[in-house]
Amino acid sequence: MISSCLTSACLTNVWSDQAEILRPWLLPADGSAHGPALDHHLILNLWIALALLALAHLILLIGLIARRNTEPTHLWRIEYLPLAALALLFGTLTLKAERLWAATHYTGASLTALQVEVTGVQFAWYFRYPGADATFGTTRPSLVAPGEGNPLGLDSTDPHSADDSIASELVLPANREVDLRLNAQDVIHGFSIPEMRLKQNAVPGQTIHLHFTPTTPGTYAILCTQLCGLGHYRMNATLRVLPPDQFATWLAAKQKAAQ
Amino acid sequence: MTPRSNTRQNTRTDQTRALSPKLYSLLFTTDHRIIGIQYLILALVSVIIGTLLSLLMRVHLVWPDWPLPLHGPILPEDYLALVTIHGTIMLFFVLTTAPQAGFGNLILPAQIGARSMAFPTLNAASFWLTAAALLILLGSPFVPGGAAISGWTAYPPLSAIPSAGPGQALGMDLWLVSIALFAIASTASSINTLTTIIRNRCDGMTWERLPLTVWGWFTAALLSIIAFSVLLAAILLLLCDRHGGTSFFLPTGDLVNGVLHHGGNGSPLLWLHLFWFFGHPEVYIAILPGMGLTSMLLANFSHRRVFAYRTMIATTLLIGFLGILLWGHHMFVAGLNPFASSAFSISTMAIALPAAAKVLSWFATTWRSRPSYKTPMLFALGFVSLFITGGLTGPILAQPILDEYLHNTFFVIAHFHLIMAMAGIFGLYAATYYWFPLITATRTRPGRLMSEPLGRLHFWTTLIGAYAVFLPMHLTGLAGEPRHYAQLTGIPGPGGYLSPTGALLAHTISFNHFITYAAIFLAAAQLPFLLNLARSLRKGEPSSDNPWHATTLEWHPALNPFPPSSASDTPEISAYRSPCQYQSTQSGFTFQPQWIPNPVDQVEIKEATSAKPE
16 A cells, blocks of 8 residues: 555656656656767667566466476577577677767867866865866875865966866856866765766776766756765765856856956 | 495594584584584574665665664764675675575585585684674674775775774774685685585586586686685785785875875775676676576476576586676776776676576476476576566666666666575575475484475565565666665755755655665565574474475485484495486376486486486
8 A cells, every 4th residue: 555655656756747857767857968879778778678577577477377288399499599589689789889888988078178177075076177278287185275275285386276266066068078087086986967977986096087068058966976985975066057158157257266 | 214424524523522512513513514504594694684784774765864773863874884784794694605605515415415525624614714704794883983884895995094984994904804704714615615516426426417506506616716815815905005004906195084195006996806806706606506596496396307408507607707707897987998898898798698598498497387386486486587687687787888877876786686685585595495304304303394385475575575675776776866875865065955855866755765665574574484494493394305306316315314423334325317307297297316226227228318408
């Protein structure tokens, strides 16, 4: 009885927000350029898995219910033919997935992509924009002092540091590719924006590049998806995607404040 | 027929027994049957603790303010300690010990017609090391700072630097020592298993006649040796990083909570590689014995041969072999070269084929067989169902582009709980109901059967509960719900109002309540089993010599129960044919156990024709 109440509650809840999610799989709406192809492939995979699940249980149940007969002997027909079909199916899915993966990961961002550095620290995300010189200033772990407004340890003796601006919110223009360079100061963090279909760990001692193009203006949650300590669940930030003109205004204001 | 034995090892055990008090001899025995039961008791204690911890997690996720009696509210670090101990205890002390060491000791020697394990003393030492490891793990929550909070995967630098969190100081050291001891014990126990299978098989027990359970234990033992030795090495390196000033896993300039690492320049990714080189084979170690047992039980209760027996042997070995080549699929988002991800993706998709071959053989074995639905058979069929359901999401997660969205969400939790935890536990239940007469038999009285009505109740409620808990998790995972979150509602921080309380996870809150209710139901569904166990141990119906019409040697009258006393006039035990030699007749079926000799004049012909099952 409880379950039926809950199910109906879930369903009304789901039905009321039809536009927000990709039914029936509850995927959140997608706001990135590479997302629709990923969603399409994911949903195809889910339907195939569901169909195979139903088929397998049907075969199992029919075999159990039907009256006794002599045991099957056709090894080729029962074992190797279905295996060949499955090999073909999984082979096709793998090929398709590899092509999508290659398209987004085998090459880096274009040279015109917006550069932003992302740093994960227990338990916050910091975003650094390189400023007018388009170069990130040096950071040194020994200079890190969050209390004094220098959470990343920016070295003020480096001339490139002067126009760097640090934000606790990631603000991006719509429809322009962005090249994120992911760092972690202390432990491994997981940089994830579900609505941008992005997930990439930030690893201490490594800089990992991640590029994508946000398409839909809006505000999205940035989560940490790699267990990083007791505050893991509250390590979050927001991504604000703005139309290009509003982004330019925001960036100008930000840089003025930094200088 | 009187039970007899003639090995020197048992004579020695008897002498020890005569000299020592009874309890001492029972505790520190080298009798593999008693060691097997000791392992099973350890696993039972562990599974009860692990289940209660998971209930606390589920309750906390939907009622975060509920105070745990005698403890108070569950803090985020408490939640992560629950996650860590639950995962560690279930994977190591339940899913590795019970099938491999527990039933391996109890049943394996008899199934190959052997009187004992190859190294009885090493066997006892392995058990006591495992017990020590469990005690250390269970003690870790009570030290200053509490238990480790870095999950069962213990990624550095979180696990390498004591300042990284509460529980990462002494609690983490205890966790590492516990798992190191466990790794040593498992390696030793696997060497014992392998040597026993290679050296102690009885006459006529050729490799092709080995039951598929033995092939499961054999492959899992091979994997154990490879995997646990690498884990042990990784743990020793991590302990060196923590206390020896080395930098295997720590990069220069790592700054954790005000503590700056000045040493050499190591890489956290090295730990991920070493850990998952162990961690992936580990899940096959947990499930391979269950897969072998399922094949044998389906044939036993369907009164059929195992369909495609030699292919099943080959697929067991192939799953084991591929199992050590695909650890990288846990690392698609970890910072691997994207080309490496592609390679690991292909090797992972490839393992779907031997796994599917197994499922097809299970279908063919039961197809139109009108099996007898005893409780062990029900659990074997449940294993098949859960293995399929959990397995089908495997190829989805094996595609890096999809894993980029699904990694570390509840979708993954649903996947591995169905295929490893639930299917694994169903395998253990099938084994318990099936071999209960052998567990309870003593020299003086026959074994007992467990109650069938309670068994059926246990099976149906557990099956429904398992699906009710883990199927909805696929949907919450697809909605983006991350794992390892101490709270799903009311999260502080700038993104907290968006997610998970806000837009992103609004749809999943009611699912989460449902999952928690289902988890409580699933845990309650285990009470009939405990009741059945307690009742049947004392008052269970006496079993006949071979209650299930089985064909494998553990039901040989001279091996059932395994005779602890030695005698010189033991009949030779030999295997004369492959297992599962069932034949349909007009009125039902006939069967030929492995140990019944062929009529003398037919020996040659039978060997040539019917020993090959295909």
